[in-house]
Amino acid sequence: MMSLENEVLLFITIVIPIFLAAFIMYIVRALKGPTIPDIVLAVDCLSYDLAAFLALLSIYFRSPILIPCAIVLALWIYALDVYVSKYLMKKEMGE
Numbered sequence: 001m002m003s004l005e006n007e008v009l010l011f012i013t014i015v016i017p018i019f020l021a022a023f024i025m026y027i028v029r030a031l032k033g034p035t036i037p038d039i040v041l042a043v044d045c046l047s048y049d050l051a052a053f054l055a056l057l058s059i060y061f062r063s064p065i066l067i068p069c070a071i072v073l074a075l076w077i078y079a080l081d082v083y084v085s086k087y088l089m090k091k092e093m094g095e
Contacts (some may be wrong), residue, residue: 008059009060012056012059012060013060015056016053016056019049019052019053019056022045022049023046023049023050026042026043026045026046026049027042027046029041029042030042030043030046036088037088040084040088044077044080044081047073047077047080048074048077050073051070051071051073051074051077052070054066054067054069054070054073055067055070058070
């Protein structure tokens with residue numbers, strides 16, 4: 001019978017290739033476009049997946065230092081989302 005820790009590590013090991021495939025698809029969408037909102041959405045999804053991936057790596061390597069990095073990255077992405085959406089709506093930079 002497997003312990004909970006081994007089951008979690010097995011799950012993370014299975015999920016890592018799925019994350020890598022998603023990263024590749026997001027990068028392709030960000031490079032190909034076709035519109036600016038598509039590119040912004042692809043970069044946004046890539047960034048949030050990277051934050052989740054950092055949290056999974058933190059669990060896998062038993063390194064709690066990666067969790068604050070993931071939180072800061074997610075908050076930075078959110079701030080960038082607000083800034084980009086404001087720009088796309090009003091077509092002006094600043095404030």
